[in-house]
Amino acid sequence: MLECKAFPFHGGPGTAETGMDADFNKEREGRLAALFRDKPEMVTDFPEWMLPRQWIDAYRAMSRLAIVEIAGRDSVAAAVQAVCENAYTDLLPVYAYTGSEHGPWQSVAEAVDRMSRRLPEVRVHPLVVLGSPEFWRALNGRFISDLIACFGHYTPCTGCHLYLHGVRIPLARLLGNVPIIGGERESHSGKVKVNQCAPALDFYVRFLARFQIRLHLPLAKIARGDQIEQILGMSWQRGKEQPGCCLSGNYNRCRGGTALSETDVMDFFKAFAGPCAEKIIHTYLEDRVPDHTEIAERALAACISTK
Numbered sequence: 437m438l439e440c441k442a443f444p445f446h447g448g449p450g451t452a453e454t455g456m457d458a459d460f461n462k463e464r465e466g467r468l469a470a471l472f473r474d475k476p477e478m479v480t481d482f483p484e485w486m487l488p489r490q491w492i493d494a495y496r497a498m499s500r501l502a503i504v505e506i507a508g509r510d511s512v513a514a515a516v517q518a519v520c521e522n523a524y525t526d527l528l529p530v531y532a533y534t535g536s537e538h539g540p541w542q543s544v545a546e547a548v549d550r551m552s553r554r555l556p557e558v559r560v561h562p563l564v565v566l567g568s569p570e571f572w573r574a575l576n577g578r579f580i581s582d583l584i585a586c587f588g589h590y591t592p593c594t595g596c597h598l599y600l601h602g603v604r605i606p607l608a609r610l611l612g613n614v615p616i617i618g619g620e621r622e623s624h625s626g627k628v629k630v631n632q633c634a635p636a637l638d639f640y641v642r643f644l645a646r647f648q649i650r651l652h653l654p655l656a657k658i659a660r661g662d663q664i665e666q667i668l669g670m671s672w673q674r675g676k677e678q679p680g681c682c683l684s685g686n687y688n689r690c691r692g693g694t695a696l697s698e699t700d701v702m703d704f705f706k707a708f709a710g711p712c713a714e715k716i717i718h719t720y721l722e723d724r725v726p727d728h729t730e731i732a733e734r735a736l737a738a739c740i741s742t743k
């Protein structure tokens with residue numbers, strides 16, 4: 437098992453400090469599950485029961501706080517590795533819903549619980565749930581025909597991962613430009629995912645840096661699954677006990693091979709998805725809800741005009 441330096445607890449939100457008793461936790465869990473089910477527009481305007489003002493103030497005062505992108509096994513392993521590398525004392529798990537995920541809510545809560553058990557000397561704060569189906573749709577769903585006509589290909593996976601990183605930026609900014617930990621890897625035991633190829637990961641890092649947010653990807657160069665298991669220090673099968681996506685593997689041909697190249701991925705990011713997501717996020721940071729479709733339509737029109 438990977439050895440980590442132990443860090444003492446520091447003050448801030450937590451069960452004892454906020455009076456989060458069993459009844460409160462049960463009610464909060466039910467409300468989080470409802471968000472997971474209903475997927476409202478919620479990127480900047482958080483309900484008081486989930487993220488009260490005093491918690492925000494406390495988070496802003498923490499010097500070694502990081503947001504953890506909660507997804508599945510790799511996201512928890514990334515949190516463990518990031519703590520070892522950067523001595524984070526406080527972790528805020530944040531789950532972002534998409535337009536295509538499915539599965540039991542309990543798998544999300546269990547991922548947070550596993551992270552807490554694996555890092556007993558680190559304060560793992562109450563889960564935050566956020567997302568915007570319209571943001572996801574603008575990048576990945578509304579203009580499929582136009583994207584195919586413009587680029588000659590289409591996959592929702594690249595825009596989806598840009599969305600997943602980008603939709604957390606307003607929260608990271610709100611809390612004082614805290615870093616975000618993600619679990620992407622360039623290779624999964626020799627298998628390369630188009631949304632996690634090396635140029636894509638570099639693009640995500642540079643994209644968040646434009647908003648003064650560090651995207652920390654501590655697993656990027658770890659290819660072997662047994663190394664992930666060593667970091668986790670617990671039994672957890674790859675791709676199991678986590679939300680699934682109904683579009684998973686769409687870019688893989690049925691007889692083998694991948695329909696997109698790294699050049700295709702980067703062309704999509706630079707010509708359309710990057711400018712579109714950047715404008716949407718800037719609108720959120722101006723404390724306004726974007727017209728996601730209009731922004732995407734304008735970005736696509738500019739893209740088409742240059743082709």
